[in-house]
Amino acid sequence: MADVGPSDVETGVDTSATPGTTCFQSTIAEHRKALVLGCIVPIVIMLIVILSAIKTLEHDDQVLMQTSSGDKEVYNGPGIKFISPFHQSEWRKATLLGPLQYCLVESSLTGKPRVVSGPTLFFLGPYDKIVLTEGKIVLQKHEFVRLVDEETGNVRILRGPLNVVPGPTETAPKGKEKAVPLTRYESVRVTDRSNGAMRTEVGGENGKLVFPEAFEYLEAKQSGIQLAKNEWVRIMDKATGQIRVERGESIVFLAPTEHVLGEAKNKAVEVNREQAVLVLSKETGQHMLVTENSVFFPGPYEEILEIRKLIHVEPHEAVAVRDDHGSFSFHIGNESKGEGTAFFLPPHSKVVTMEWSSGSTAKDTRMVTKIDLRSQYMTFNYEVRTSDNVRLRLEGTVFWRVTDVPRMVHATPDPSGDVWHHTRSTLIQAVSQTTLEKFMQGFNSIVAQAFQAEAADSFYKDRGVEVQSMEVTRFECEDKKTAEVLQQIIQETTNRINRLQEQESENDVAAAKLRSQIELEKQRTELIQTRSENLRLESEVQGQSSGLTVATDAATFLGPTLSKVVPNLQDRIDLYKLQKQLESNNKDTASLASGQATLFMTPEDMNLKLHLQQK
Numbered sequence: 001m002a003d004v005g006p007s008d009v010e011t012g013v014d015t016s017a018t019p020g021t022t023c024f025q026s027t028i029a030e031h032r033k034a035l036v037l038g039c040i041v042p043i044v045i046m047l048i049v050i051l052s053a054i055k056t057l058e059h060d061d062q063v064l065m066q067t068s069s070g071d072k073e074v075y076n077g078p079g080i081k082f083i084s085p086f087h088q089s090e091w092r093k094a095t096l097l098g099p100l101q102y103c104l105v106e107s108s109l110t111g112k113p114r115v116v117s118g119p120t121l122f123f124l125g126p127y128d129k130i131v132l133t134e135g136k137i138v139l140q141k142h143e144f145v146r147l148v149d150e151e152t153g154n155v156r157i158l159r160g161p162l163n164v165v166p167g168p169t170e171t172a173p174k175g176k177e178k179a180v181p182l183t184r185y186e187s188v189r190v191t192d193r194s195n196g197a198m199r200t201e202v203g204g205e206n207g208k209l210v211f212p213e214a215f216e217y218l219e220a221k222q223s224g225i226q227l228a229k230n231e232w233v234r235i236m237d238k239a240t241g242q243i244r245v246e247r248g249e250s251i252v253f254l255a256p257t258e259h260v261l262g263e264a265k266n267k268a269v270e271v272n273r274e275q276a277v278l279v280l281s282k283e284t285g286q287h288m289l290v291t292e293n294s295v296f297f298p299g300p301y302e303e304i305l306e307i308r309k310l311i312h313v314e315p316h317e318a319v320a321v322r323d324d325h326g327s328f329s330f331h332i333g334n335e336s337k338g339e340g341t342a343f344f345l346p347p348h349s350k351v352v353t354m355e356w357s358s359g360s361t362a363k364d365t366r367m368v369t370k371i372d373l374r375s376q377y378m379t380f381n382y383e384v385r386t387s388d389n390v391r392l393r394l395e396g397t398v399f400w401r402v403t404d405v406p407r408m409v410h411a412t413p414d415p416s417g418d419v420w421h422h423t424r425s426t427l428i429q430a431v432s433q434t435t436l437e438k439f440m441q442g443f444n445s446i447v448a449q450a451f452q453a454e455a456a457d458s459f460y461k462d463r464g465v466e467v468q469s470m471e472v473t474r475f476e477c478e479d480k481k482t483a484e485v486l487q488q489i490i491q492e493t494t495n496r497i498n499r500l501q502e503q504e505s506e507n508d509v510a511a512a513k514l515r516s517q518i519e520l521e522k523q524r525t526e527l528i529q530t531r532s533e534n535l536r537l538e539s540e541v542q543g544q545s546s547g548l549t550v551a552t553d554a555a556t557f558l559g560p561t562l563s564k565v566v567p568n569l570q571d572r573i574d575l576y577k578l579q580k581q582l583e584s585n586n587k588d589t590a591s592l593a594s595g596q597a598t599l600f601m602t603p604e605d606m607n608l609k610l611h612l613q614q615k
Contacts, residue, residue, distance in 0.1 A: 055083050060096070062123050065089040072126035095122045095130060100138065102165045104131040113168035137164040137172060142179050144211050145172050155214040179209040180221050187253040188221040198256030225252040225260070230268045232297050234261040243300040269296045269307055276344045278306040287347035311351070313341045318371040318405040320352035321345065328352070330405055335373060352409060357417040371408075375401045375468055378416060382424045383478065384431040386439055391478035392431065396447075396471045398423050404464030411463045418463055423470060426454045440489075447472050553579070 057063065057077030065073050066088045075081045076094070083089055097103060097118030106113045109127035116122050117136075124130070137145050139160030147156050151169035158164050159179075166172060180188045182203030191198050194215035201210045202224075212218055225233050227248030236243045239257040246252045247268075254260070269277045276291040282301045289308070290296055298304055313319050315333040322328055323346070333340040345351060357365045358378050377399045385391050400419050402408055412418050430450035431439060439446060451470040454460075460467055557576040558569070566572050 054080060056080050060094040060121060062092050062094055063089050064092060064124075064126065074123070074126050076123045092124070095124075095133070096120075097122055097133070100136045100163065101133060102136055103133040104168060105129070106131050115165060115168050117165045137166070137176060139164060139176060142181065142209055143176050144179055145176055146174060146212075146214075147172055157212060157214055159211050179211045180218050181207065181209055182221060183207045185224050185226065185251060186221050187224060189219045189256050190216050191219070191256075192216050200253060200256050202253050222254070225254075225264055227252060227265065230270075230295055231265050232268055233264060233266060234298075234300065235259070236261050245298065245300050247297050269304060271296050274310045276308050276310075277304055278308055278347060279303065280305050289344060289347050291344060308345050310342050310344060313343075313370070315340045316372060316374045318373060318402075319369065320371070320405065320409045321349050322352050324348040328406070328409060330409075332405055333373075354409075354413050356414055358420055371402055371405055373402055373405075375399050376416070378420060380420060380423065382427055384428045386431055386436045387433060388435045390436040392436075392439070392475050393478055394427060394431075394472050395474040397473065398470045399468040400460075401466055401468060402464060403466045406464070407462070408464030415463055415465050419460070419465060419467060422457075422459055423454065423467070426450050426457075427470075443472060443475065 059078045061077040063075040099119040101118040105128050107127050139162045143160045147170040149170050184203045187202045229249045231248040237258050279288045280303045313331050313333050315335045315338050318332040354368045356368050377397050382394045557572050
């Protein structure tokens, strides 16, 4: 019996059949296998697809899936989600926002933006997209941010300390800004650009931070004007046109519409006996000279034009003053009493300034405000011509003085130049009337005569001046040959004068020598007489001294002292004689012993008797 395989049993085929039958059965089996495989494979594939659609989502995973209806759905992790393989899907990560971050999210369905602030793990919605991710605006205590809503136009100010997240449609055009810190000496002007209003914020005693409002803007801070006790400032309000003056001691802060006129600090003027102040009133246009002793502060509409010093006029000086009408006034010292004067220059007046020249060159001038009443001198250098047509150059000096100040001021602006030119004319006229020889012989007398004629001239009196003297100190010929001849004449004259002078000097020396000898002999005579007188006086003194000694010795022997011992007067006299004889002998012996004396002895002295034999 043949073996029956499992397939045969399962199919129910009879293996004992014929070959044709066997072939038919095989075909049927193959069809069956194909049918089985056709059903199983799709199922397997379906199972594989279904299993592959099951996904595990992490905590930051998100799947965006589009449904068959065209809508979008999102699946957020963590978890196991079935993701249909038959729909379009997109895997994306959630956005992790830190504590200082935010993001701007926009919906593609509505177009409306929104802001998501960290810290958070942010999952987008089905129609969301992140437009941008930014850091929050971190404000410190002294900072602020101005946020402008571009949708509504609203503006808001946020102050620190704060972490700021702008709204969806808000921007910060200038980013973080700093508030203005003010000390007690500072201020800041704040302008509201919505209505143009302005205000001034002042630091105050403890200072402060100034933050603007929504539509306010801060200008650069300004220091207050610190005024000392003697300082002031003039301020004008541009809105009203009013002017005010603030005085020290204070700190002045300007209002929003105020500004400083002129300098920020001005010194008040100390008015005393040495200085005054000239003030212009802009209300009346009048000038006023303030001379009262005080510290002067100008008013709002007063302007200090000038600080005028007291003009001192010495006793020998004079000052002329001209007012705005052309009238003159004069301040003249009293030279005879030695008293000067002093004055302040009145308003609308000027000190007369004159330009005095020496006449020699156009540049040799000086400006004179104080007229010297003392004698003055000037040098001159004139070219003149004698009557014999010899050109000479004269050099010398002219002394002159001002005698009448008012007349001089009215008559001439240059009295020294007038004197110079008039003396020149006088000398030219005087020299032209004499020859060179006469001029050389007596130029001093010629100049003196010219001076006398000039002094009597009314030219000077009309100008209030007086010429005191005129001297020629040097002259020379302009022509070279004449100058050489003149030099020879002068040299010869000089030699003759020198020889005369030399002879006079020798005679003076001899006379002086003789006078010296006479004086010496007189002195010798006086010496002899003086010596004789001295010897006489010396002898008298010595004699008086010797006599006094002798008298003392005699009084010792003859007086009462010795009389008690030797009552007899004659005995006392004999003792006195014996003492004197012994003293004389002692002196003789001392002289002989010194070897400087010669002894002459008489027989009485020797007490000898010689017996001579006669032849």
